[in-house]
Amino acid sequence: MVFVDSYPKTSKIVRSEFIVAFVALGIGALFGVVQALHRTGVFRGFVSSADYYTILTGHGVLLALVFTTFFISGLFTWAVANSLERELPHRIAWSAFWIMLTGTVLAAVSIIGGIAGSPSILGHDLEADVLFTFYAPMKAHPAFYIGAALIIVGSWIGGAAYFKALWEWREDNPDERIPLQTFMVLTTMLMWYISTIGVAVEVVAFLIPWSLGLIQNVDPLLTRTLFWYFGHPVVYFWLMPAYLVWYTILPKLAGGRLFSDPLARVVFVAFLLLSTPVGFHHQYTDPGIPSGYKFIAMTNTMFLLLPSLLTAFTVVASVEHGARQRGASGYLSWLRDLPWDKPAFSGCMLAGLMFAAGGFSGMINAGMNINYLIHNTIWVPGHFHLTVGTAFALTAMAISYWLVPQITGKKLRQRGLAVFQPYVWFVGMAVMSNAMHRAGLAGIPRRTAEPTYDEFAFEGVAGTVGEMRLQIAIGGFLLFVGAVMFLVVMADTLLARRGGTLSVNSNIPEPLSGPDHSPRILDNYKLWTAIALLLIVIAYGPPLASMVADGLLAPGSPPIPV
Amino acid sequence: MQVHRFEKVWLGAAILLIVGFIATIAYGSVGVGVGMVDDSGGQISAQAVQNGNTGTQFDDPGVYQESEDHYVVYVVARQFQFVPGSGDTPIRVPAGANVTFRVTSADVTHGFSVVETNINTMVIPGQVSEVSARFNEPGTYGLVCHEYCGAAHHTMGGSVEVVPPEEYDMQQENIDQSAADAQAGEEADN
Secondary structure, X not given: OOHHHHOHHHHHHHHHHHHHHHHHHHHHHHHHHHHHHHHOOOOOOOOOOOOHHHHHHHHHHHHHHHHHHHHHHHHHHHHXXXXXXXXXXXXXXXXXXXXXXXXXXXXXXXXHOOOOOOOEEOOEEOOOOOOOOOOOOEEOOHHHHHHHHHHHHHHHHHHHHHHHHHHHXXXXXXXXXXXXXXXXXXXXXXXXXXXXXXXXHHHHHHHHHHHOOOOOOEOHHHHHHHHHHHHOHHHHHHHHHHHHHHHHOHHHHOOOXXXXXXXXXXXXXXXXXXXXXOHHHHOOOOOOOOHHHHHHHHHHHHHOHHXXXXXXXXXXXXXXXXXXXXXXXXXXXXXXXXXXOOHHHHHHHHHHHHHHHXXXXXXXXXXXXXXXXXXXXOHHHHHHHHHHHHHHHHHHHHHHHHHHHHHHOOOOOOHHHXXXXXHHHHHHHHHHHHHHHHHHHOOOEOOOOOOOOOOOXXXXXXXXXXXXXXXXXXXXXXXXXXXXXXXXXXXXXXXXXXOOOOOOOOOOOOOOEOHHHOOHHHHOHHHHHHHHHHHHHXXXXXXXXXXXXXXXXXXXXXXXXX | OOOOHHHHHHHHXXXXXXXXXXXXXXXXHHOOOOOOOOHHHOEOOHHHHHHOOOOOHHHOOOEEEEEOOEEEEEEEEEOOEEEOOOOOOOEEEEOOOEEEEEEEEOOOOEEEEEOOOOOEEEEOOOEOEEEEEEOOOOEEEEEEOOOOOOOOHHHOEEEEEXXXXXXXXXXXXXXXXXXXXXXXXXXXXX
């Protein structure tokens, strides 16, 4: 049975989530190539340097918030239904979808208003050139903040559908272990609930009333701290779904099975515990925060390496097992015998490989004192284009080649394009990101439309500045081509007629070491949530207390339009 | 719970690596003394900075000599310039002296980064960033606002000019002299 025939209602939800995600990906990628060509000076005819920041805001919000959240909602909906073998509570799931979509439209309209001359809507200029981080006191139209809040509230409601499905399943299966995919989804959602509290408080309690003029001032450091409380865990909200794919689907695509179910559960629990109390590592160079709290965040961040290093082992071991099942041998020559011509497989593998490189540059970011050299330079986008822009985005695209046929019942079209697409993305990212990292070492800042200054010139440490710019432009262009190739395959597949038999199915083989070997305590969500909250209180309690000691809104700043 | 032998070895190596990272960073801050930007700068009203009535040196930002070899540089960052620092008023400090930068914002969040050095801090309204450094090599260093601060953010640069101590003292004398001359002139006019 194909997934769409077994669970037609759930499939329709997944399809809707994916379509919104793909539209956001297309617009976000277009904004991306405009930026790459503009700031490198290759072609500057699209926008003025002042409007560049509107494009940059759109790129960040559409890709890092809309594309990710909708794709993850779709993937999780499929994973829960598939592993619990039941339809998801569709009323809850649909209301989540519509709330998220409303939020997306509000945010997108307020951003695009900036290009359309910022007309005055409801007494406020319709613009939101505040970038993905929207640091106060720079002010956007209230619709931007309301939209962002709705996207997050919608994702919370989506999580309620997964939990309800688990409780219904539990009534029928009182003694069984939670299936691995559902376990991963719920652990990720618990982490997401805990970490989004920060941004929800920032937006609902401070920024919305402040942008509407109901309160005069907000404390820029306090709101910034609440943002970063959420701002790093959100990275794991992007990453853990990629891990779900790498752990549970990739081994099957390689012809094998997962190495160890218990260790996969340990890894996800570690993410739940450690994801949130690390946000201060984005604030190493902030004034007003004692260095001791920065040190605590640094140690927590470093220990977050552990689940990722374990994942590297388990995923590679599982894929190697798959290759050997298919008759491969030798220490490394088994790598040759993997299905590199299957885009779902090659995309996930290349994404994982890039993530290893991104992990290393992330270590530099996390290193409290080495961070001074690269903080807010273009090294940072170089880093997160490897993690979010490849580990997550390429995995999402790759697994769509495998998932979309199952949720539509249609065979994948444009196979030739699909086979090459992950490689185009990989090469584009390698070219762009390595140049960004090197440019960062030369001190070239991120988030700027024209990285040259009247007062001085940058000098490359390795390579010239001109060569780095060219590589960023070429890489950015290749990434745009890669996104278009993906969208053509998806559009053609989604619009095609049903017919023929699918070559893929949603069955997941049993792991080599199954759930029976994992201690039951791993399924004790109450315990892990309590420990996670305790760690957050230790990391955030005293510094937040000292920030609000002088008043919640002081030292305050009135809104400043951009 | 079964843990494969290879997994155990890998786990041990991973933990060793992590502890090693933490140890090198701890050594960097305690042993080598790479200080962090922290809360030592204190707080200030951003509106008072904007209006120039804080009652501190931020009302007349510039380089202040605190002692024989210690200089404090007060910098106000605002859309879209550093005062001093931007345009034809570079921050001038002598080579080899201890320099403390005290930086604050008059409006939105800015960045204050001296290119290819460890001087790199956020400038947040209401807070004073304090960073100390010593420039041993004379020369011109680029100064960049690295946090998006509005539509002309990309024009917000500047420079730090590090001059040999002898030259610096001479320039200071000239400045003092011309100030004295100007004062003398004014008195003569009266």
